[in-house]
Amino acid sequence: MDYAEILRQLALVAAxxxxxxxxPTGYIIVKLFTGQDIRTIGSGSTGATNVKRVMGKKWFFIVxxxxxxxxxxxxxxxxxxxxxxxxxxxxxxxxxVCAILxxxxxxxxxxxxxxxxxxxxxxxxxxxxxxxLIIAAVWGTxxxxxxxxxLGSIVALALSPLIMWFLNAPVAYIVYAVLAAVYVIxxxxxxxxxxxxxxxxxxx
Numbered sequence: 287m288d289y290a291e292i293l294r295q296l297a298l299v300a301a302x303x304x305x306x307x308x309x310p311t312g313y314i315i316v317k318l319f320t321g322q323d324i325r326t327i328g329s330g331s332t333g334a335t336n337v338k339r340v341m342g343k344k345w346f347f348i349v350x351x352x353x354x355x356x357x358x359x360x361x362x363x364x365x366x367x368x369x370x371x372x373x374x375x376x377x378x379x380x381x382x383v384c385a386i387l388x389x390x391x392x393x394x395x396x397x398x399x400x401x402x403x404x405x406x407x408x409x410x411x412x413x414x415x416x417x418x419l420i421i422a423a424v425w426g427t428x429x430x431x432x433x434x435x436x437l438g439s440i441v442a443l444a445l446s447p448l449i450m451w452f453l454n455a456p457v458a459y460i461v462y463a464v465l466a467a468v469y470v471i472x473x474x475x476x477x478x479x480x481x482x483x484x485x486x487x488x489x490x
Contacts, residue, residue, distance in 0.1 A: 292370040295377060299368050303360035303381040307388025307405060310395050311352040312337045315345060325398055329476075332392070333400030335435045350404045357385045357408025365412075375413075375458040382409035382462055390473060401473040403439040406466045410446055413459050417449045424449075433488040436477035443467040 312332040316324040320340060324332050328339045334353060338346035364381040371377060389405040391397040407425065411418025421442050429438030447463040455463075471478075480486040 295368045295370045296380060299360070299364050299377050299381050300384045303364070303384035304388040305393070306360050307356055307385035308392040308394050308399075309356060309388075310392050310399065311356065312349045312400060313395060315349060316340050325395070330398075331400045332395065332398070334404055336400075353389065353400065353404035354408030354411070356389065357382065357405035358412035360385045361409050361412035375456045378413060379458045379462045382413060383465065385409055386466060386469065390469075401439070402466075402470050403443070406443060406470055409466070410450075410463065413462070414450060414453060414455050417446070417453050417455060420449050421446050429489065434481065434486055435489055436474055436486060437481060440471055440474055440478070443470045
């Protein structure tokens with residue numbers, strides 16, 4: 287086992303994935319078309335839900351798709367080209383972790399960002415497309431029924447480890463799903479508080 291090569295690939299995957307995840311799509315789009323800083327509007331998040339408050343449903347879906355691609359791309363590229371520890375699926379998981387960290391703590395926005403839901407689902411879909419589709423369907427169903435995007439996000443990510451396990455995904459993927467769920471739910475702590483108080487914003 288060539289440990290130097292493993293470390294080289296690990297460092298390259300982590301850095302590239304973080305930088306791709308850090309691309310502030312929501313911030314760029316709002317700034318480009320309105321001149322506003324999305325971080326000063328609504329929840330202050332750069333994610334799709336906050337973009338919708340400024341630019342409407344069309345841009346909500348566009349930003350969501352771009353953020354999901356931002357999560358999927360590093361995982362796919364890593365699976366294709368990073369060969370170290372491939373039998374364990376470790377490097378694609380490192381790519382996924384760094385991508386969601388980049389989205390929520392973007393180096394381009396002074397380590398601010400979004401709540402990593404779309405990016406997280408993108409990583410999960412790249413790791414296991416069946417699981418990703420089910421998680422996206424859960425998000426869409428809960429959001430449509432409840433009218434709360436945050437509740438859909440929390441439920442979908444909370445169920446992701448069970449979905450991965452049910453589909454016999456590698457242990458590394460299940461562990462990642464647990465970590466991603468905990469992190470995304472933590473980023474939604476203020477939303478959870480508002481849901482309890484009955485003052486969370488609904489989808490219109």
